[in-house]
Amino acid sequence: MADPIPARGPVVEADGISKRFGATVALSDARISVAPGESHALVGRNGAGKSTLVSILTGLQNPDTGTLRFNGEQAPAPGDTDAWRSKVACVYQRSTIIPALTVAENLFLDRQSSRALRPIGWKQLRRRATELLAEYGVDVDPSARAEDLTVEQRQFVEIARALSFGARFIILDEPTAKLDARGIEQLFDKLRSLQEQGVAFLFISHHLQEVYDLCTTVTVYRDARHIVTAPVAELSHHALVEAMTGERTRGTEPSWSVTGERHFGDTPLLDVSGLSLAGAYRNFSLTARPGEVVGLAGAAASGNVQIGETIAGLHRPRSGTITVAGRPVRTGRVPAALAAGIGFVPEDRHIQGIIPQRSVAENATLTVTDQLGPFGTVLPSRTRAFAQRMISDLDIKTPGPSAPVSALSGGNQQKVVIARALATNPQVLVAIRPTNGVDIKSKESLLGTVRQVADAGKSALIVSDELDDLRVCDRVVAMFHGRVVAEFEHGWSDEQLVAAMEGMAGPTDTKESHVSHN
16 A cells, blocks of 8 residues: 655654763663554663653753754744644653543533633533544544443543644654553554554654564664664664664574573462452462462453452452462451461552552562561661662662662563562562563563472562563463453464453363353
8 A cells, every 4th residue: 555645854853962960871862753554663671761762852851962853844842842742742651641531622621612611612622622522533522421331441532632732743652561462453443543643653662573563663772872773674673672672682582581490389369259340350260389370361351460469359259269378368458468478579560569659668668567677667778688689689679778669660660569479488479561661671571480489499479461561370270350261381373372361262162171050
């Protein structure tokens, strides 16, 4: 199909961009150029400079050196919000849509009336919203409350709102992090249709296959510098990873994949029987033996996340039991789960995992404060010493235990969350999407840590829809709409597991899978 976009200059062009924060070099002589109608990927490890570049491209930060142009014109002046909105918008992983407002109210927030001090014409507002959504093919009721929308619908609303200001360059920052496979497909279809209208996208993702599925061009940053820009079709997976890491890859399988024969204890360390939670899952049973990593795979509506949270004490199930090392665990209480020997890595480190204003040491030791001083006190020296051991054990890149956790890269923040889960020396580690939003080297380290937990004679449960997360598992249980549909021993294929998670194939389709009829 011919490109419907007439040839013209880039919608955005940044060149020679440098930025320092104190002694930290965030960007050094970085550059990027995005053409009209292009889907351009920006990839790199955590700390590579991607977030700093986005803050400069959106006017939130001024570069120390370099030039920034939109459609050949100099970037707007700092603080000129309306001018920046007409050039660029960013749809972040964490939605900026206000749940309590309607779609129409979100689309025209602070623009509800045509003139200041003029009453809002609600009928006219809904009509304007209907026209805007129709213009960009977004099938959403403008009267619906945003809290009732799906994740991808909220993203469509954010994109439509950005386009309504006149922007034809949209930055998508980890847009698929909370989407299942169908949601990702719908999002990509929408992006492709908007590209045909001349809208350009800068696509930031740690999921490299999505780069190949959606983008035509990829730019790699490493250590705050531009490394390469190339057509996606001309850059192999191995070459892309090598550009990101500066290291040669070691074969087609991730280094954390399970290899060889493994041996487990005979008596289950974790025994879950007959759990049911209204609206999430029903009659769920699972065991994990000493030395075993079990995967609980499923898409967004499968109920697998709620099961992991139930085991960790965040939900009280309607029925069923949980035992650790043969002892019953009181359900629905986080302290009871901790006392029983269950460590927990939550799904969203930003909301459930870290306290941004606290230090690395304070975040890493929240589960063991009773061990850090006599008579209920917390001694700062013990806190720092305890945290320093975990920093060393997990190779957390931080200036020190007293540094604010918010200053760390995403991968190192996730290591702090895992350090806190391991601080109690748990018998069972429950990790929900443990590598969400981290780079490939951090992913290797984090999954290696989970593997070490099992190798020390404990059990681990990884709850995820990410295939790379699940490759570290000795066994994977697949869920669909609240029920177990298949179980796979090591050696499963991507096609088998994805088909089971998406409800497209029964477990009888393959010899490797085993049904759990609950």
